Amino acid sequence: MIYLDYAATTPLDPRALEAMLPWLRDHYGNPASDHALGREARAAVEQARAQVAALIGARADEIVWTSGATESNNLAIKGALEFRATRNAHIVTSRIEHKAVLDTCRHLETQGVRVTYLRPDAEGRIGVEQVLQALTPETVLVSLMWVNNEIGVVNPVETLAPLLRERGILFHVDAVQAAGKLAIDLERTPIDLLSVSAHKLYGPKGVGALFVRKRPRARLAPQLHGGGHEQGMRSGTLATHQVVGMGAAAELAGAAMAEEAPRVVTLRDRLWQRLSKALPAIHGNGLAAERAPHILNVSFEGVEGESLRALLGDLAISSGAACSSATREPSFVLRALGRDDELAGASLRFSLGRGTTAEEIEQAAAQVIQVVHRLREWSPGWRT
């Protein structure tokens, strides 16, 4: 099995696991307790908070622990809107966001919030002018993903952030596919709210974080009520081991990024080179745009998507509707790029990571080339 689905999840870094284990075995104190066991757990939690903050150029007290990026996105969007009262409020987001953003916005629409869903351009990007033109006097929040999870295209969030700040509009960024892959410096980039997930950067599943800016303060209404943990924004006893694992993973990802990003880009580009040289009538999606290092999305003409996927059982890759594979909906981003439903279904997302080797890329390319040739030979309609 060749794993090329690092955008879906990453293996837990053994060093992160080692950091977690003491907090599962012996150090069971509640970080909110005042006694010695509690204090040592709290110290570990705060160290992890600083580690995550360092990865994104934030202050430690701007990090709120959550159960993952879905909760981070919910807290950011619902929390921001609820704090300001939803009546007549307006949100700008895009049609290519993760479901955790889209469904949250749809929920808010049932509460009277108006939402504008921007369409991406022909490369899958959301433009700066496009966002600015969608703003109204009632716009309180813009929510955009930094890196699109299906095709890896980078949205211009760094350019947008100061423009939205000037206008007094909160800016939330889903940075799940960006953190640990691209340099993020929130000290310089005035994003107000930013979601990250541990398991996308070699940390454990079930833990994430939301950056909530202190100056100027981004105010949120809590979505989980209880003991007032996390500065009152997210109640619930912290899972020390998870948090420690995320902290360790964040530090490791930050340290590895400068070396890892160009290595992965080389492998990703090698994969595209192999495929495009051997196979006519394939389309690299979003290739003309700025892209994150780790994602390559390719559509294959003349093959049916399910058969393509089935014959590539040796490869762990996402196909067609990538992250919406549970519902099998046609990918909006691929359709925006001009791919019809059939071609969008015959698309593969290769996402590379720390464990990806040149040999694996060669083997994966060879398998894809062989299977596409084979299915085209079998097809009555394929012109040879």
Next chain:
Amino acid sequence: MSAPNAYGYPGPIWARFSAPTHVGDLDRPQGRLLLVEVGSPSAKSLLRLQLDLVDGGVAAARFKAYGCPTTIAVGEWLAAWLEHNTVARWPDLHAMQIREALEIPDDRAHCALMGEDAVRALHQQVAA
């Protein structure tokens, strides 16, 4: 090339889809060449069957298909079935028999219907 059945297709479907032996075209038929093409527009699938009909029997059958693994498995199964059954038996073939032979689940029943349509169309050609 043998890929693992990673997505859990029923064994009979997987066996025929992953290693078909009847794919291709009949370039030099010894007898009468029959050709039929049927499709399932909603599923965007297409099945083409070619038969070399010699003395009322099928000397060779070949198929080509575009579609899901079940569509391709139906093509392979039909080509083999046609090689072993005389024209007189063709009208007896129903979609349910194809479904049972290949263990086709309900949500892919249309693939078996497409197979039945193909054999009926072939029979009409012979009868014409």
